[in-house]
Amino acid sequence: MTVGGQTQVTVGTTHISRLTDDQLIKEFLSGSYCLHGGVGWWKYEFCYGKHVHQYHEEKEQGKNIVVVGSWNAKEHIEWAKKNVARSYQLKDDGVQKVKLVSHFYGHGDVCDLTGNPRQVIVKLKCKESESPHAVTVYMLEPQTCQYILGVESPVICRILDTADEHGLLSISN
Numbered sequence: 001m002t003v004g005g006q007t008q009v010t011v012g013t014t015h016i017s018r019l020t021d022d023q024l025i026k027e028f029l030s031g032s033y034c035l036h037g038g039v040g041w042w043k044y045e046f047c048y049g050k051h052v053h054q055y056h057e058e059k060e061q062g063k064n065i066v067v068v069g070s071w072n073a074k075e076h077i078e079w080a081k082k083n084v085a086r087s088y089q090l091k092d093d094g095v096q097k098v099k100l101v102s103h104f105y106g107h108g109d110v111c112d113l114t115g116n117p118r119q120v121i122v123k124l125k126c127k128e129s130e131s132p133h134a135v136t137v138y139m140l141e142p143q144t145c146q147y148i149l150g151v152e153s154p155v156i157c158r159i160l161d162t163a164d165e166h167g168l169l170s171i172s173n
Helices: 021-030 073-082
Strands: 006-015 035-037 043-047 051-058 062-070 086-090 096-105 119-126 134-143 146-153
Touching (some): 035 134, 043 146, 062 146
Parallel strands (some): 062 119, 119 146
Antiparallel strands (some): 006 134, 035 043, 043 051, 051 062, 134 146
């Protein structure tokens, strides 16, 4: 499926209502609660501040994992100095709110086609929804072995305003 000239790899919407919002946010930001997405052959796992994996499971071989990107705060900050790590939306009352943060995950497995390590930009976006715990996760591959992982949810709206100038999020008290 092609969206806006980009190949859309997979899309999945999941619901994460098992935990309270505060518990969920703490576990997500600590990297202990990972999001899973994908339909079809490839599925993926995103653990904030840790990694993005793409995988498929077979009965005989088990789980085949491809590391799409690994977190390194120093590399992300270097990337953020050259790219837009936070995007804003102007609200009706004139207040600027963070709408989206982007994070760089590099050092993935070497790509057969390019010879370079895979890398992914993770975009965390506030998306209002009828269901307060719905999470939409999708992956694009705009260039060979260079990915964009989109994560959109009302839960994310609650943490975007904690983003620093590099787009890094923290748990607000």
